[in-house]
Amino acid sequence: MYTLQGVTKQYTRGKSTVHALAGVDLTIEDGGRLVIQGPTGGGKSTLLQMLGGLDRPTAGSVELDGVDLAKLSEAKLTKVRAENIGFVFQSFNLIPTLTAQENVETALVPLGVKTSERRRRAAEALDSVGLGERLAHLPSEMSGGQQQRVAIARALVKQPKVLLADEPTGNLDESMRDEIMEVLETLWKEHGLTFIMVTHDSAIARRAPRLATIRKGKVTITENAAA
Ligand SMILES: Nc1ncnc2c1ncn2[C@@H]1O[C@H](COP(=O)(O)OP(=O)(O)OP(=O)(O)O)[C@@H](O)[C@H]1O
Numbered sequence: 001m002y003t004l005q006g007v008t009k010q011y012t013r014g015k016s017t018v019h020a021l022a023g024v025d026l027t028i029e030d031g032g033r034l035v036i037q038g039p040t041g042g043g044k045s046t047l048l049q050m051l052g053g054l055d056r057p058t059a060g061s062v063e064l065d066g067v068d069l070a071k072l073s074e075a076k077l078t079k080v081r082a083e084n085i086g087f088v089f090q091s092f093n094l095i096p097t098l099t100a101q102e103n104v105e106t107a108l109v110p111l112g113v114k115t116s117e118r119r120r121r122a123a124e125a126l127d128s129v130g131l132g133e134r135l136a137h138l139p140s141e142m143s144g145g146q147q148q149r150v151a152i153a154r155a156l157v158k159q160p161k162v163l164l165a166d167e168p169t170g171n172l173d174e175s176m177r178d179e180i181m182e183v184l185e186t187l188w189k190e191h192g193l194t195f196i197m198v199t200h201d202s203a204i205a206r207r208a209p210r211l212a213t214i215r216k217g218k219v220t221i222t223e224n225a226a227a
């Protein structure tokens with residue numbers, strides 16, 4: 001479970017300071033799903049970076065299961081990320097010279113998983129996103145939707161507690177967008193993940209049971225029991 005208290009993030013460029021997050025209090029239950037929306041520059045990606053331990057707040061605490069990520073040493077934070085948190089971004093961020101299977105395996109290297117088990121688990125993860133027949137393909141030999149599936153398999157192969165997605169369908173056309181959303185929702189249901197997703201897609205936001213809207217670094221939560 002996430003507990004955020006008084007999270008602020010300021011970026012200082014020369015004499016000007018940007019208040020990307022201006023005092024965020026938020027809890028997210030284990031296995032919960034939170035959709036984040038809001039205008040460009042509102043602080044969505046910044047919040048996701050705090051949740052993922054990719055960056056630290058200027059003030060406040062970001063607790064994951066009672067551990068404040070803001071206070072962890074760099075080494076411990078890297079370990080928390082490698083073990084517990086899967087990331088999916090708008091740009092798929094695959095390594096172009098590696099096959100789908102090898103790209104997925106990279107997530108298991110820091111965990112010290114041995115080669116044969118890495119292969120097996122990567123193949124299994126790719127199978128679960130419907131790419132069991134594409135293990136040996138390079139990113140350049142796959143469609144955008146397929147590349148994003150590889151990125152999702154890479155995020156999930158380590159069986160993280162949390163999946164963070166920053167506009168995962170932002171680079172895809174409409175049909176692929178629906179396809180990827182279906183994959184993500186199925187995985188969320190099957191794996192009992194905590195799933196937090198930033199989106200610009202108002203149709204997705206409308207369907208969300210719990211929606212966080214971020215404007216000028218401030219969060220408003222809307223619960224939608226009917227969704
Ligand atoms: N590394 C950085 N250095 C300086 N300013 C930054 C940095 N990262 C973000 N900002 C600023 O912080 C604010 C919030 O940015 P953020 O990327 O979180 O917005 P966003 O809601 O994700 O926007 P978008 O919808 O365009 O992705 C913006 O004003 C942005 O310019």
Ligand SMILES: [Mg+2]
Pocket residue numbers: 044045046
């Ligand atoms: Mg963003």
